[in-house]
Amino acid sequence: MSNSVIQCRCKKETEAEKYERIAEVIEEYKDREGSLIQVLHMAQGIYGYLPVELQRFIAQKMGLPFSRVSGVVTFYSFFSTKPRGENTIRVCLGTACYVRGGKKIVEKLREILGVEVGGTTADGKFSLEVMRCIGACGLAPAMMINDRVYKQVNPDKLQSILEKYY
Ligand code: FES
Known part of the structure; x- marks a missing residue:
């Protein structure tokens, strides 16, 4: 073999x-x-x-x-005119997620990654985006990394979530 x-x-x-x-x-x-x-x-x-x-x-x-x-x-927001990172993070800012801390997730990710929304990290690993409801309102706040949905996201756990993508 x-x-x-x-x-x-x-x-x-x-x-x-x-x-x-x-x-x-x-x-x-x-x-x-x-x-x-x-x-x-x-x-x-x-x-x-x-x-x-x-x-x-x-x-x-x-x-x-x-x-x-x-x-x-x-x-359409899923089309991009700029190069994207290897992994795309999309934080939900629909009503339920916004009310339950979606914005804190965005702030924490900006801090960890050192990029603004719409930006890509210098190493090309992550792009940070926001989106509207992804259908997980009952378990808000939610975000996606590529096709995977993360529910009830705790901003303090973001670092360890991101580490899985290195
Ligand atoms: S508002 Fe975020 S999943 Fe519905």
């Missing part, structure tokens, strides 16, 4: 190769209903974020006005 380890090569992919992959996605999706949002999701997955040059590329390839593409990107 082989013990060889499969190495991920994603980080080594060149800019041109990423654009090539995005062009393939556009070819596949462009005639489908609601394709723009799907293409943007896939493009963000491939490129990491959606800078203006990439939005122009998508608009041109899909035969859409640039304003339409940029309008969708700016409307």
Whole structure:
């Protein structure tokens, strides 16, 4: 039996190769209903974020006005025009979480990470964002790190939660 380890090569992919992959996605999706949002999701997955040059590329390839593409990107909070950290922290500031200390969580994370909301740590490890209700109001305050939901978050436990991502 082989013990060889499969190495991920994603980080080594060149800019041109990423654009090539995005062009393939556009070819596949462009005639489908609601394709723009799907293409943007896939493009963000491939490129990491959606800078203006990439939005122009998508608009041109899909035969859409640039304003339409940029309008969708700016409307939805899950699209980012700036590079994101390896892990995205989203603190809920919906009503229940806000009332039960969501803001304290944001303050504590700003202090621990040394970034403002919308920012990314210097080591590229975390991006800090806020969002509205994530459906865990009964166990507020809540936050997400990537796809994992943390409920009844105690600001004093944040440091140990973050350590799991190093
Ligand atoms: S308000 Fe935060 S989960 Fe609903």
